[in-house]
Amino acid sequence: MSLDRMERRQFLKSSSIGMLAAGCAWPGRAAAQTGKAQEIKLPTRPLGRTGVKIPILSFGVMNTDSPDLIKRALEAGIIHLDTAHGYLRGNSETAIGRVVKERGDRDKLIIATKVWLARDHQTGGFSTQASGRGPAATAENLNQMLNLSLTRLQTDYVDILYLHSCDTAQMVNYEPLMNAAVAARKAGKVRFIGVSCHGRVPEVVRAAADAKIYDVAEIAFNLQREDKEDTEKAIAYAKEKGLGIVAMKTQGGKRRDEKVPMNHKASLKWVLRHEEVTTAIPGMTTFDQLELNLAAAADLDLDEEEKNYIKLGSLQIGAMCQSCRACVPTCPQHVDIPTLMRAAMYAGSYGNLSHAEWTLSMLPEQYGLQVCGLCETCIAACPHQLNIGGKVAELKKTFRLPLA
Amino acid sequence: MMPHLLKHLTLAGITSLLLLNSGRAQENLQQTLVSLLPQKGELAGWRQTYEARFFTADDLFEYINGAADLYLQYGFRMVLTADYAAGADSNGVTVEIYTMASPLHAFGIYAAERSPSEPAIAIGVEGYHSANVLNFYKGPYYVKLTSFTLDRDMGPVLAEMARFIADRIKGHFTAPEMLTLFPQQDAILHSERYIPSDFYGQSYFQNGYRRDYRNNACGDFQLFLIPFSDSLEARDAFAKYSEFLLKQKHPQNVKAAGENLRLALHSSEGDVVVFCQGALIGGALGGSCRQMLKTRVYHWAETIRLPGPSPY
Numbered sequence: 001m002s003l004d005r006m007e008r009r010q011f012l013k014s015s016s017i018g019m020l021a022a023g024c025a026w027p028g029r030a031a032a033q034t035g036k037a038q039e040i041k042l043p044t045r046p047l048g049r050t051g052v053k054i055p056i057l058s059f060g061v062m063n064t065d066s067p068d069l070i071k072r073a074l075e076a077g078i079i080h081l082d083t084a085h086g087y088l089r090g091n092s093e094t095a096i097g098r099v100v101k102e103r104g105d106r107d108k109l110i111i112a113t114k115v116w117l118a119r120d121h122q123t124g125g126f127s128t129q130a131s132g133r134g135p136a137a138t139a140e141n142l143n144q145m146l147n148l149s150l151t152r153l154q155t156d157y158v159d160i161l162y163l164h165s166c167d168t169a170q171m172v173n174y175e176p177l178m179n180a181a182v183a184a185r186k187a188g189k190v191r192f193i194g195v196s197c198h199g200r201v202p203e204v205v206r207a208a209a210d211a212k213i214y215d216v217a218e219i220a221f222n223l224q225r226e227d228k229e230d231t232e233k234a235i236a237y238a239k240e241k242g243l244g245i246v247a248m249k250t251q252g253g254k255r256r257d258e259k260v261p262m263n264h265k266a267s268l269k270w271v272l273r274h275e276e277v278t279t280a281i282p283g284m285t286t287f288d289q290l291e292l293n294l295a296a297a298a299d300l301d302l303d304e305e306e307k308n309y310i311k312l313g314s315l316q317i318g319a320m321c322q323s324c325r326a327c328v329p330t331c332p333q334h335v336d337i338p339t340l341m342r343a344a345m346y347a348g349s350y351g352n353l354s355h356a357e358w359t360l361s362m363l364p365e366q367y368g369l370q371v372c373g374l375c376e377t378c379i380a381a382c383p384h385q386l387n388i389g390g391k392v393a394e395l396k397k398t399f400r401l402p403l404a
Numbered sequence: 405m406m407p408h409l410l411k412h413l414t415l416a417g418i419t420s421l422l423l424l425n426s427g428r429a430q431e432n433l434q435q436t437l438v439s440l441l442p443q444k445g446e447l448a449g450w451r452q453t454y455e456a457r458f459f460t461a462d463d464l465f466e467y468i469n470g471a472a473d474l475y476l477q478y479g480f481r482m483v484l485t486a487d488y489a490a491g492a493d494s495n496g497v498t499v500e501i502y503t504m505a506s507p508l509h510a511f512g513i514y515a516a517e518r519s520p521s522e523p524a525i526a527i528g529v530e531g532y533h534s535a536n537v538l539n540f541y542k543g544p545y546y547v548k549l550t551s552f553t554l555d556r557d558m559g560p561v562l563a564e565m566a567r568f569i570a571d572r573i574k575g576h577f578t579a580p581e582m583l584t585l586f587p588q589q590d591a592i593l594h595s596e597r598y599i600p601s602d603f604y605g606q607s608y609f610q611n612g613y614r615r616d617y618r619n620n621a622c623g624d625f626q627l628f629l630i631p632f633s634d635s636l637e638a639r640d641a642f643a644k645y646s647e648f649l650l651k652q653k654h655p656q657n658v659k660a661a662g663e664n665l666r667l668a669l670h671s672s673e674g675d676v677v678v679f680c681q682g683a684l685i686g687g688a689l690g691g692s693c694r695q696m697l698k699t700r701v702y703h704w705a706e707t708i709r710l711p712g713p714s715p716y
Contacts, residue, residue: 064602065597088471
């Protein structure tokens with residue numbers, strides 16, 4: 001029997017698991033007797049000029065399979081659920097529709113969805129030709145998609161309809177879709193109109209603020225983005241113009257070129273400490289993440305650790321390997337450290353072990369995870385002072401390899 | 405000087421070799437994906453209109469935006485996307501072949517995007533046709549065909565290409581064996597799911613399976629199963645989940661219902677029955693007949709056994 005297994009058994013003896021196995025007592029009884037988990041009061045902010053106020057924490061719903069998680073979020077005071085027409089081929093909208101119908105309080109919620117229409121990547125504008133991922137950018141198609149979304153959501157209207165992924169000012173100002181969205185608002189199918197964007201955020205925010213028909217912009221905004229300073233100026237401009245700002249990818253998202261934060265609470269607080277941001281829509285998949293985000297949103301004051309993290313994050317230190325390869329020549333074992341760091345990012349920050357494993361499998365064994373002796377010679381060479389040794393050690397533990 | 409220089413040259417060589425190795429793996433995967441498509445003249449009436457494009461985990465976001473997060477959770481590796489003109493009218497069809505981490509992951513993302521209302525068709529392991537879309541999975545591949553001709557049924561046209569690709573994917577594959585452990589009574593067809601992480605919102609639940617059920621008296625509920633590597637791990641997770649449920653669910657009658665490694669909660673938020681049997685955790689969520697669910701689920705717990713090794 002391994003030491004690990006013995007320690008585990010000893011631990012079990014004294015834990016609630018052991019008590020459960022013996023049929024002695026139910027863990028969590030004390031907590032159960034107190035009833036609900038403690039409620040947290042979420043601050044609210046105005047959604048631009050709409051006259052609507054919403055809590056600063058909202059829920060990007062697409063990645064969760066748990067209706068209970070959505071219900072718990074709504075119980076905790078979140079009222080804004082964000083999805084998109086295309087997420088899970090509509091199953092994300094359908095899941096929200098079921099929860100909302102069951103609760104019977106549609107009028108108290110803010111439901112947002114997005115329609116993705118074809119675009120021409122060469123011109124940076126919408127396209128009237130259908131493309132692989134979506135129908136032609138026409139008023140008719142926007143209406144058809146909106147109607148289908150309303151059916152799935154089991155509602156007569158959405159609170160926010162976004163033109164999905166408008167990454168240029170040209171797309172923001174595309175009149176056929178602007179007119180179609182305005183017509184949908186007049187018809188009562190939509191309360192507010194918005195654009196969502198991931199790239200060229202400052203440009204898109206300014207264009208949306210100037211276009212007059214838009215009430216809200218949903219933007220990728222986080223501590224690690226290189227455009228964050230320009231975005232800060234753009235959202236200040238948006239506030240002047242009455243454009244609400246909904247922040248997504250607040251904790252880095254899963255996009256490779258965004259630097260992955262290690263302190264989720266500090267990252268969310270950093271975004272929400274911008275008064276111009278009406279609300280954030282982190283994509284939560286676990287109850288623990290929900291509780292963490294609720295706690296962060298309820299108290300935006302930073303503790304020392306969070307302050308330090310933000311300071312370091314601003315300098316892009318300690319967050320993610322930049323693949324500069326300065327460390328590689330210093331390694332006595334010739335380990336391909338940047339690849340290990342990429343695997344560590346997938347395993348640690350994304351929780352995607354299979355992708356981490358696949359990334360590691362790309363390396364010949366003699367340059368891989370197994371041969372790193374954790375001597376930490378490489379750390380001195382890292383211009384970003386990345387904790388390479390710590391990340392490799394975590395990776396070894398994850399894949400149950402000896403540390404040295 | 406010379407040994408130092410030599411060392412640097414050697415290291416530079418190793419670095420190049422590693423990059424080459426990584427690049428070669430990507431190239432091999434690209435070639436495999438291209439080999440699944442018909443070459444010129446192989447499929448009568450089909451003409452490729454644009455060269456195939458490839459996206460990996462590094463840039464999937466540029467292709468499918470926010471949906472990329474979920475694909476990455478399902479072990480996404482690479483997608484090939486190619487445009488075709490099909491038939492006498494040159495109808496535009498886009499073919500996407502997503503390579504996932506394993507056949508199980510391919511089933512997982514396929515099932516996540518499937519609706520139980522869409523009848524299954526026998527292409528690959530399983531597929532469905534809905535409006536202008538035909539999707540199927542086989543092996544580690546999730547294949548999606550989309551037509552932008554909306555005014556007539558493009559099913560037969562899409563099926564032609566789908567069958568061609570499915571035949572090109574070599575090997576015998578079946579649905580995940582764990583799904584055979586689910587009871588048939590009251591089951592909703594094509595509602596099975598595999599969720600690789602954060603199952604039911606719990607970080608300690610990985611690799612969960614579930615199926616939807618409908619009973620006239622009790623309403624809708626789900627049965628679920630989570631296999632663990634050993635019984636200790638299962639008990640550990642069971643204890644954590646029990647603790648979570650007791651905190652969240654405002655339970656009634658727990659004392660009467662609780663037994664060794666079994667838990668049946670009746671609450672205003674929906675009923676829950678959970679069991680831990682060997683290296684498995686299973687149970688039922690939802691519905692409004694705790695007694696019936698408890699009887700069924702406890703019987704299930706007594707008879708269920710993990711299947712042997714499988715290709716998954």
